[in-house]
Amino acid sequence: MRSWLRQHRQAIAAACGKIAAQRATAALNALAIGIALSLPAGGYTLLGSLRGATAGASLEPQLSAFLRPDVKRAEAEALVAGLNGDARLRAVRFVPREQALQELQATEGLGEVIAALNRNPLPDAFVLRPKAADAESLEALARELRALPAVAHVQLDSAWARRLAALAGTARLAIALLAALLAFGLVAITFNTIRLQILTQRAEIEISKLIGATDAFIRRPFFYLGALQGLAGGALALAILWGSLAALNVGVAELAASYGSGFRLAFLATGDALAVVLFSAGLGWFGAYLSVSRYLLEIEPK
Amino acid sequence: MISFAAVGKRYPGGQQALKGVSFTLEQGEFAFLAGHSGAGKSTLLKLIAAIERPSSGSVLVNGQNVGALKRAALPYLRRNLGLVFQDQKLLYDRSVFDNVMLPLAFGDLAGREAARRARAALEKVGLLAREKATPIQLSGGEQQRLAIARAVVNRPLVLIADEPTANLDAESAAAILEIFAAFNQVGVTVLVATHDEALIGRFARRVLRLARGSIVT
Numbered sequence: 001m002r003s004w005l006r007q008h009r010q011a012i013a014a015a016c017g018k019i020a021a022q023r024a025t026a027a028l029n030a031l032a033i034g035i036a037l038s039l040p041a042g043g044y045t046l047l048g049s050l051r052g053a054t055a056g057a058s059l060e061p062q063l064s065a066f067l068r069p070d071v072k073r074a075e076a077e078a079l080v081a082g083l084n085g086d087a088r089l090r091a092v093r094f095v096p097r098e099q100a101l102q103e104l105q106a107t108e109g110l111g112e113v114i115a116a117l118n119r120n121p122l123p124d125a126f127v128l129r130p131k132a133a134d135a136e137s138l139e140a141l142a143r144e145l146r147a148l149p150a151v152a153h154v155q156l157d158s159a160w161a162r163r164l165a166a167l168a169g170t171a172r173l174a175i176a177l178l179a180a181l182l183a184f185g186l187v188a189i190t191f192n193t194i195r196l197q198i199l200t201q202r203a204e205i206e207i208s209k210l211i212g213a214t215d216a217f218i219r220r221p222f223f224y225l226g227a228l229q230g231l232a233g234g235a236l237a238l239a240i241l242w243g244s245l246a247a248l249n250v251g252v253a254e255l256a257a258s259y260g261s262g263f264r265l266a267f268l269a270t271g272d273a274l275a276v277v278l279f280s281a282g283l284g285w286f287g288a289y290l291s292v293s294r295y296l297l298e299i300e301p302k
Numbered sequence: 303m304i305s306f307a308a309v310g311k312r313y314p315g316g317q318q319a320l321k322g323v324s325f326t327l328e329q330g331e332f333a334f335l336a337g338h339s340g341a342g343k344s345t346l347l348k349l350i351a352a353i354e355r356p357s358s359g360s361v362l363v364n365g366q367n368v369g370a371l372k373r374a375a376l377p378y379l380r381r382n383l384g385l386v387f388q389d390q391k392l393l394y395d396r397s398v399f400d401n402v403m404l405p406l407a408f409g410d411l412a413g414r415e416a417a418r419r420a421r422a423a424l425e426k427v428g429l430l431a432r433e434k435a436t437p438i439q440l441s442g443g444e445q446q447r448l449a450i451a452r453a454v455v456n457r458p459l460v461l462i463a464d465e466p467t468a469n470l471d472a473e474s475a476a477a478i479l480e481i482f483a484a485f486n487q488v489g490v491t492v493l494v495a496t497h498d499e500a501l502i503g504r505f506a507r508r509v510l511r512l513a514r515g516s517i518v519t
Contacts, residue, residue: 003410010407207391210351211405211452212381215374301353 007217015224018197026229029193033186033233033280038240040179041268041276045241047171049265061138063128065145066153076124079150083126088141093127100125112260123152183283186233190226190287197225198295210301222292223285230284234277242267303329303460303491304350309359311345311515319345320515323359327493329459332486334502335495337512343495346512347464350493351383352376364459377408384453384490386463390445392437398424398448399433405456423455424448427481443474450481460491467498475501 019026067076076094083092095103100122105114130141142154198205208218245265256263268276304327311320320342327333335343348354349361352368361368364382371379392401402423406416424430427447429440437445446466453461461482467475479494479501486492496502502509511519 003412006412007407203391204393207393208404208408209377210353210380210385210391212377212379212456213408214377217377217408 008220011217011220012224014221015228018221018225019228025193026232029189029229030232030236032189033230033284034236034240036182036185036189037234037237037276037280038244040175040182041237041241042244043171043175043178044272045245045268046265047168047175048268049263051168061130061132061156063126063130063138063142063145064155065126065128065148065151066155067124067126067150068152069123071124071150073124075150079148080126083128088130088132088137090129090131092129095125095127097122097124110260183279186230186280186283187287187290190229190284191291193229194222194226194288194291195295197222198291198299202299205296205299206301209299215296219292219296222296223288226288226291227281227285230287231277231281233284234280237276237280238268238273303327303331303364304493305362306346306349307360307362309349309356309361311342311349311354312357318515320349320356323512323515323517325510325517327491329491330486330489331508332483332492333494333508333510334505335493335510335512336499336502337497339497341512342515343497343512344464345515347462347493347495350460350462351385352379381405381408381456382458382460384450384456384458384461386446386449386453386461386466388465388468390437390449392445392448392452394437396436397433398429398435398437398440401437401448402451402455405452409456420451420455423451426454426484427451441474443470443477446470446474446478447481450478454485454490458490460493461485463492463494465496466494467496467501472500476504479505 067079073096080092080094083089086092097120101114101120104122105111128141128145130138132138132141138156142156145151145154205218245267249264252263252265267273306323306325309320309323310318312318323342323346335346337343345354349356350363350368352371356369360370363379366379368379393404396404399420402420403416406419409416411419421430421433424433427450429444429447429451432440432444437448440448450461450463450466453463463482466482467478470478475498482492482494483505509519510517
């Protein structure tokens with residue numbers, strides 16, 4: 001056990017020695033990996049912030065029916081009672097104009113605007129949640145509601161949320177594709193670095209084999225080299241991401257403040273950040289593994 | 303300790319390097335492997351270290367059939383052999399001391415014990431004072447002695463040298479042979495390949511003479 005630990009310590013020391021001997025190359029490789037990884041990580045982060053901002057939006061189909069301002073409350077309540085009996089609806093909620101104003105006032109950024117009004121401009125409204133979700137029956141329901149004399153305007157609320165969800169899904173897929181492609185790139189970068197390293201150490205590897213080094217012993221420093229390079233690249237990706245978000249947030253904060261909102265682009269959660277670094281280290285290890293399997297066996301003493 | 307039985311070696315391409323080679327080297331023996339260049343001396347030594355495999359016959363080292371060893375077993379075979387090469391095969395980007403430490407890195411010795419062992423090996427070849435030098439700063443004879451120190455640091459049972467004196471003057475060559483003789487005295491089996499008949503004459507030892515791939519004496 002102690003000798004096992006010592007051998008790994010030696011391998012890490014050897015890998016660090018190789019990095020120290022080629023500082024500039026190692027730094028450039030880590031930077032290339034860092035930049036490549038920061039793109040999908042950044043996309044993921046932006047998407048996360050966006051999702052946070054739209055988390056309140058319901059994706060269930062919902063119809064809002066706004067009544068004419070001159071409709072009496074009793075008339076409105078009779079209408080609610082009628083709609084409550086409709087088998088096509090899951091729920092009907094009556095939103096009196098006073099309540100709508102209160103809800104709006106609670107919404108971030110609109111409080112001051114509402115306070116500046118001297119009368120309530122909002123009409124009474126219903127929020128209907130139909131059982132069917134397909135566009136056709138929703139449209140039919142909306143047409144029926146529009147035909148009612150008390151109804152001034154009908155709005156299908158869920159359409160925009162569904163479009164946003166579809167858009168976010170597409171963006172997520174695009175980021176996943178980008179991440180997969182760049183992961184291949186990372187493996188390729190490490191593969192090549194390790195290949196060059198093996199070739200420059202050809203003599204040392206050959207001699208080591210001659211005097212009794214096992215394959216495992218010879219491989220180990222290269223694995224650590226690949227993993228360390230990936231680790232450094234992952235850490236650089238986080239640094240790039242953090243710096244970019246900090247820079248972007250200056251503008252975002254200004255924009256959000258003009259809407260009375262405290263919205264900020266959030267950095268990756270600690271778990272996600274850790275995952276980026278570990279994933280990168282793992283890919284580095286994998287690239288080294290491929291390279292070592294391919295080239296190390298070829299070097300045999302003659 | 304080393305036993306060849308009807309060993310033949312044919313390289314890909316058809317060149318017959320060895321044919322029908324049989325001999326036995328007992329434990330603690332010292333022998334020269336003589337012959338002109340191209341006689342098959344290097345091939346014979348490579349078969350012992352499993353750098354090459356025999357095409358026919360069997361090579362036994364310390365009771366193991368070397369030709370049949372699996373790849374994964376080779377490092378352990380080689381740790382019991384001290385190999386000294388004509389071109390030394392030193393690592394020129396490391397100090398003398400680190401070159402000798404290299405074989406110990408694979409083993410189970412802890413750091414301090416390994417360093418002690420390395421210094422003892424350097425002392426035996428008279429290079430202890432140069433441990434911080436790099437191999438490039440050493441003379442030809444000193445480089446060969448460094449190669450010997452590296453070969454013996456693991457305390458092998460067998461020491462095998464391929465033309466260890468090829469590029470040395472007579473005096474340095476004799477000094478190298480004295481070192482081999484000293485290891486032989488403490489029980490190490492030694493096999494030295496050389497084409498230097500004068501050197502063989504100076505040390506009265508068993509001689510295995512190769513000519514065109516066969517043992518002639």
